[in-house]
Amino acid sequence: xxxxxxxxxxxxxxxxxxxxxxxxxxxxxxxxxxxxxxxxxxxxxxxxxxxxxxxxxxxxxxxxxxxxxxxxxxxxxxxxxxxxxxxxxxxxxxxxxxxxxxxxxxxxxxxxxxxxxxxxxxxxxxxxxxxxxxxxxxxxxxxxxxxxxxxxxxxxxxxxxxxxxxxxxxxxxxxxxxxxxxxxxxxxxxxxxxxxxxxxxxxxxxxxxxxxxxxxxxxxxxxxxxxxxxxxxxxxxxxxxxxxxxxxxxxxxxxxxxxxxxxxxxxxxxxxxxxxxxxxxxxxxxxxxxxxxxxxxxxxxxxxxxxxxxxxxxxxxxxxxxxxxxxxxxxxxxxxxxxxxxxxxxxxxxxxxxxxxxxxxxxxxxxxxxxxxxxxxxxxxxxxxxxxxxxxxxxxxxxxxxxxxxxxxxxxxxxxxxx
Numbered sequence: 001x002x003x004x005x006x007x008x009x010x011x012x013x014x015x016x017x018x019x020x021x022x023x024x025x026x027x028x029x030x031x032x033x034x035x036x037x038x039x040x041x042x043x044x045x046x047x048x049x050x051x052x053x054x055x056x057x058x059x060x061x062x063x064x065x066x067x068x069x070x071x072x073x074x075x076x077x078x079x080x081x082x083x084x085x086x087x088x089x090x091x092x093x094x095x096x097x098x099x100x101x102x103x104x105x106x107x108x109x110x111x112x113x114x115x116x117x118x119x120x121x122x123x124x125x126x127x128x129x130x131x132x133x134x135x136x137x138x139x140x141x142x143x144x145x146x147x148x149x150x151x152x153x154x155x156x157x158x159x160x161x162x163x164x165x166x167x168x169x170x171x172x173x174x175x176x177x178x179x180x181x182x183x184x185x186x187x188x189x190x191x192x193x194x195x196x197x198x199x200x201x202x203x204x205x206x207x208x209x210x211x212x213x214x215x216x217x218x219x220x221x222x223x224x225x226x227x228x229x230x231x232x233x234x235x236x237x238x239x240x241x242x243x244x245x246x247x248x249x250x251x252x253x254x255x256x257x258x259x260x261x262x263x264x265x266x267x268x269x270x271x272x273x274x275x276x277x278x279x280x281x282x283x284x285x286x287x288x289x290x291x292x293x294x295x296x297x298x299x300x301x302x303x304x305x306x307x308x309x310x311x312x313x314x315x316x317x318x319x320x321x322x323x324x325x326x327x328x329x330x331x332x333x334x335x336x337x338x339x340x341x342x343x344x345x346x347x348x349x350x351x352x353x354x355x356x357x358x359x360x361x362x363x364x365x366x367x368x369x370x371x372x373x374x375x376x377x378x379x380x381x382x383x384x385x386x387x388x389x390x391x392x393x394x395x396x397x398x399x400x401x402x403x404x405x406x407x408x409x410x411x412x413x414x415x416x417x418x419x
Contacts, residue, residue, distance in 0.1 A: 009249045010171040012164055013068035017077075018399055021324050024336055025062045025074060028300075030082030031343040032058070034090065035304045035358065038350050042092055043179075046158040049150055050177035053311035054303075055160065056249070061303050063331045066259075066318035067249040069171035072162045073098050076148035091153035096127075102147035102161075109149065118155040126178070130159045134174045141165050142172040249314075255328035257380035259315035265380070267372025268298045275367050279360035283342065288393055293338040294364075296320040300339060301365040322387070322396070329387040330396035330403045 017025070036045045048054045059071030062078065080094040087093050093112055096105035106124040113120020127149050135144045142163030151157040159176040250259070276284060276294035284290035299320035302310060311317075315328075321339070322331045346357035378386070390396075396403030 010069040010072075010162075010173060011067065011249065011251050012166070012169045012171050013065060013070050015070070015399070017064070017070070017074050018324065020333075020397065021063055021331060022074070022078065022081075024340065025064070025078035026082035027340050028062050028336070028343070029058075029075065029078040030086060031340060031347055032300065032303060033079065033083060033092070034086070034347045035343065035350075035361075037090055037092070038347065039304065039358065039362075042090060042152050043156060045092065046150060046152065046156055046177065047179070049158045049160060050175045051308055051311070052173060052175055053314065054308065055173075055175070056314040057311040057317040058303055060314045060317040060323075061299055061320045063318075063321040063324060063336065065253070065323055065325055066255060066315050066327070067253075069162065069164070069173075072148075072160065072171070072173050073146060076146070076160060079150075080148075093151050095149040095151065096147045098146045102131075102145070105147060105149050109151070112151070116153050118151075118153070123149075123151060123155065123157065126157065127159070130176050131161065134161060134163065141168075142170075253325065253327055255315050255318055255323075255384070259313060260319070260380055261313045261316060262377075262380055263375075264310070264313070264368070264372050265316055265319065265383070266375040266377035267368040267370075268302070269295060269377045269383075270371040270375035271364055271367035272298045274371070275360070275364050279363060280342075283338070286338065289334050289338050292332070292390070292394065293335050293342065296335050296339045297342060297361060298364045298368055300343065301361040302368065305362050305365040319383070319387075322391075322398075324399050326398040326400065328384045330391050330398040332387075332391060332394035333397050334395045 033045060036048065048058075055075065056067075056071060059075045060066040062075070064071045064074050076094065076097055080097060083090065083092055083094055093116075095108040095112070096102045105127050109123045109127060110120040112118070113123065127147070131144060131147055142165050144161055144163045146162040148160045149157060150159070155178075157176075157178045160173065161176075162171055162173045164171045272291070272294040275298075276291060280290070280294055280297075283293060286293070299317055303317065318328055321336050322329045324331060342357070343361075346361060349356070350358045377383070392404035392407050400406060
């Protein structure tokens with residue numbers, strides 16, 4: 001997986017994750033992590049966290065707003081809660097978080113170092129340097145407010161941190177990965193997520209190596225006062241720096257067909273229909289849930305097994321469990337809980353060397369990739385409309401309440417208007 005994976009626009013959204021979703025996000029996030037670690041190892045999990053497209057898709061499949069800055073906070077928070085009890089088993093630890101929690105990162109790393117045996121002081125220095133580079137060396141108009149530090153027992157780490165520009169109502173997320181990191185000030189980022197804001201002062205760019213050295217020379221030779229006067233005499237413009245590949249997360253809150261690779265959606269639906277009866281016969285006996293749950297499992301399987309190029313459309317993964325704000329539709333609680341149950345069963349049996357369920361999930365992902373070249377299916381709009389219609393029966397829920405209650409209230413209001 002490439003270390004520099006691109007960037008994305010992240011609209012700032014307010015609000016909080018409701019408790020009923022936060023609890024489920026912790027459970028699903030933890031079991032997906034366990035599946036990845038079981039199949040690929042914990043180094044692969046760190047690499048995936050450092051990939052901005054996968055990170056966004058990971059949050060979307062857990063029912064968060066598919067495109068907003070809130071995914072960063074909620075995913076880090078969910079993993080910190082969900083992986084905490086599993087940290088000794090997996091050897092993965094989550095430190096930091098948003099606001100005051102980010103400032104506790106050094107203390108958390110120090111305590112972990114004493115307990116686990118890695119160099120806590122070295123990792124604390126890494127944490128502080130990462131924050132300093134993104135707040136000072138990269139001057140892009142975004143003020144850091146979130147810092148998540150993921151570290152393994154052997155001292156490898158990934159950092160995900162985010163800054164905001166309140167005036168523009170936008171956020172930028174930065175990804176770091178310790179693998180092959182040779183310098184904190186020479187192109188250290190795994191990726192930078194955020195909107196293009198015009199010209200950026202980025203002293204971590206490899207091409208700025210000479211500039212960094214000359215700045216120190218100038219300070220020694222001229223002193224600060226002379227530098228100010230020399231700078232005032234300069235004219236002309238600094239050439240704009242090349243930007244990383246850029247994933248644009250649109251401002252619109254609703255999920256639109258243009259946000260989704262429909263071909264891949266059809267492949268997922270076809271794979272669920274073909275593999276479900278073979279690999280999940282017992283699940284399909286569950287009234288009203290079975291076939292729908294297999295479709296969600298197919299998207300979760302892609303998050304576990306999918307290649308990096310398959311996460312170019314994070315919106316598609318919101319079709320697994322909807323979104324808390326009813327975009328693309330309310331979170332189907334019955335389906336979500338069934339997904340968690342099946343995933344927990346698969347991981348539990350895999351630990352006992354019974355890999356049948358994990359292999360069934362992998363076949364779902366393999367089949368989706370094969371079928372997406374030829375599969376046909378409903379239009380995006382038709383698919384979403386069907387999900388919205390079924391939502392009351394699947395215990396659909398959003399920040400606005402239970403869908404069945406909202407539907408009944410709407411029907412009652414319509415009846416009164418006719419009287």
